[in-house]
């Protein structure tokens with residue numbers, strides 16, 4: 001009887017020890033996950049893999065919830081983002097905030113990043129000129145892709161929404177116009193093999209130029225919200 005009790009006590013102690021250990025390792029994993037995103041940010045901030053790294057003021061890594069269910073991917077930083085080091089802070093960004101709000105999301109609950117992390121300029125010799133933004137080229141997109149892939153691996157979102165044709169083409173490797181592919185779910189595979197469902201939609205800047213596109217983006221956002229609710 002005493003032996004059985006002793007055995008039981010030592011088993012209980014062992015169980016307690018293992019539970020404590022597993023809690024601790026889970027906790028460490030979560031810490032590492034965030035730490036690694038921070039480390040990746042530092043790496044991006046000192047990146048010189050393409051000429052954009054030489055002309056940027058600030059690298060624009062990304063903002064939001066490091067465990068977000070949805071990741072929004074834009075084209076690349078513009079004039080204001082280059083100065084603030086944060087994506088989508090100009091007029092297009094204000095509209096993106098409203099789009100997120102329309103389906104109960106926010107800058108704090110999703111993660112927002114760009115295809116390239118540094119400001120592509122038409123003329124890097126005049127960084128203070130306005131209207132100097134241009135889309136990133138293929139070499140710049142390819143140089144930055146490992147950073148985007150690692151962000152996706154670390155954040156592990158259930159869904160990616162690409163904003164506009166540059167991000168959509170960069171991630172889907174196709175040449176179809178955004179008007180044909182928007183609203184249709186696709187898949188994106190990172191270099192490490194993680195597969196994430198991807199929904200292309202219009203870039204908020206396109207909505208500023210053509211407000212008629214707003215109803216299509218609204219349809220896409222309702223589509224996203226319904227997929228999020230299925231998983232909730």
Ligand code: URA
Nearest residue numbers: 074075076077087088
């Ligand atoms: N447009 C983008 O695609 N990304 C930004 O961060 C800002 C504007």
